[in-house]
Amino acid sequence: MNKEMTINCIRSVGSITIPKEVVGVVGRRTFASGGGKAKKGSKGGGAADAAKASTLSKEVKSTTVGGANIVKDGIDPKILSDSEYPDWLLHLLDKSSSLSVLRRKNVETLSYEDLKCFVKLDVRARIKENNSVSAKN
Structure with a gap:
């Protein structure tokens, strides 16, 4: 945008x-x-x-x-x-790339901002996976 x-x-x-x-x-x-009728002169x-x-x-x-x-x-x-x-x-409304898009790219060619986003999303996905595995046990 x-x-x-x-x-x-x-x-x-x-x-x-x-x-x-x-x-x-x-x-x-x-x-x-109070009775359903308004008084005369009421405010x-x-x-x-x-x-x-x-x-x-x-x-x-x-x-x-x-x-x-x-x-x-x-x-x-x-x-x-x-x-x-x-x-x-x-730039607050700019959409960042999703984890699946970033995984398809070569990690060595990613910009610094994309690399930060990739690490953040990857860690979040691993935490969710670990939590779901431990919840089943």
């Missing part, structure tokens, strides 16, 4: 919206409202507040990472241009 595709994937994750109906189906905890208005919250402009949705704020009084961070992100960030 190239850099632009990676950043576009990250941007698209931030712009995912979930309809109210889906959230209601997943789980909702309700309490008795309820939950449905009106929900409608206001979901009407963010499309411009705000496309320029910010929704839900990434962890500070109580903070705001969601803005999406920056690709050149403003560090190079290592774009």
